[in-house]
Amino acid sequence: MPPSAIAYAELYVTDDREASGFLIDSLGFVPLAVAGPATGTHDRRSTVLRSGEVTLVVTQALHPGTTVARHVEEHGDSIADLAFSCYDVQSCFDRAVLAGATALQQPTPSLRCGQDSWFAAVSGFGDVRHTLVAATDDRAGQLPPDRDWAFLPAATGPAAPRPVLDHVAVCLEAGTLRGTADFYEAAFDMPFYSSEYIEVGDQAMDSIVVRNAEGGITFTLIEPDDTRVPGQITQFLHAHNGPGVQHLAFLVDDIVGSVRALGDCGVAFLRTPGAYYDLLAERVSDMADAIADLRETNVLADRDEWGHMLQIFTRSPYPRGTLFYEYIQRNGARGFGSSNIKALYEALEREREVAGR
Structure with a gap:
């Protein structure tokens, strides 16, 4: 059977105390266990x-x-492992290798004390790996099985949203989008979900979304159009020195309240030009009553045929800008906010024209 969900994402960082401190003090994560x-x-x-x-x-x-040190030197502070929960680790491993993944760890018993299960690891996009872990209903079981852990006393974090992982945004080198999408379908049964070519002024990017049947794993794969002016995707590829996870998107129930709470904890979000909200009522006509709150919090809005969505992006807290976070609220919408890229560009152009008068 194919993987069912993302068990965990592992970041390799220069300073683990600083990186953990941001996630705990600012984003509201709670420490569960330590290894060393x-x-x-x-x-x-x-x-x-x-x-x-x-x-x-x-x-x-x-x-x-070491492996961790080399990754940070090559890619900066970034995601190194997106682990998949598998009902059958051996069959997931065999299918991935048959589809062209490199076997990084043959199926082997977990190294965690007291855990009677198996794990394996295979290559993904770029230098990102996928550890395949045994699916379990025990939340404490979804820890890296390649080391032993000491559990910490129960703790509570600051008043912050308690999210679900909505999707993972992946930046790829030009010309590799279709092959990567095909690989994830063959290796992990994550078929094509949607696609879009996005033009933003002189820049352009192509995207394909792949998703597993259970909906627990969604990758938004993006490549730059290298016939156009380089933009943010090319900038990420340069900073990360190759393909990687650009951002993790966290699904919340109340994004305006979440942004206010996160802002009180010191989280810095990307700011949105006022002209964006001047045009928003024309794009999403039934949100007129919410525009004041969205303007105050810099939250973006988009609509598709199923409903609307709200989203906002944090500034990257990492030295090379190799990872940031998105917060998203879905009110029926199934898309990923591509119209916001165009709308933001148009708003910025409008403000530039006004400033130039």
């Missing part, structure tokens, strides 16, 4: 963090020349 020399892992130090249904693992190398 005291638990038998001598080349790295890791902390498992959880908020709502999202599990992140923050890892720092303890010695130069």
Whole structure:
């Protein structure tokens, strides 16, 4: 059977205490467990963090020349592993390798003390790997199985949203989009969900969304159109030195309230020009009563044939800008806000023209 959900995302970072501090103090994640020399892992130090249904693992190398150290040197602070929950690790591994994935870890018993399950690992896009872990109803079971862990006392975080992982946005090099989408369908049974070519002034990008049948894994794959002027996707590929996870999107029930709470915790969001909201009533006519709150919080709005969605992006807290976070509220909408890219560009152009008068 194919993978069912993303068990966790692991970040390799320069400073794990600083990176964990941001996620705990600003985004409201709660520390669950730690691994390092005291638990038998001598080349790295890791902390498992959880908020709502999202599990992140923050890892720092303890010695130069290790896998973690080389990743951070090559790609900056960024996602190194998107782990998949599997009902049958062996069959997931076999299918992925047959589809062309590199076997990074043959199926082997978990190294976690007291856990009687198997795990494996295969290559994904770029240098991102997919650890295949046994699916379980025990939330504490969704931890990296390649090391042992010491669980921390129960803790509570600041007043912040408790999200679900809506999707993972992946930046790819030009010319690799279709092949990557085909690979994820063949390797992990994540078929084509939607696609769109987006033009923004002199820039353009192409995108394909792939999603598994259960809806627990959604990748928005994006490549730049290299016949046009370089834009944000090319900028990410340069900073990350190749393909990688551009952002994680967190689904919340009340985005305006969430943004206010996160802002009180010091989270910096991208600002939206006022002209965007001047035009918003024309784009999403039934949201007139909400525009004042959206303008105050810099939240963007979009509509598709199923409903509307609200979204906002944080500024990257990492030195090379190699990862940021999105918050999203879906009111029936199934899209990913591509109209907002165009609307923001038009609003910026309008403000530029007004300033030039």
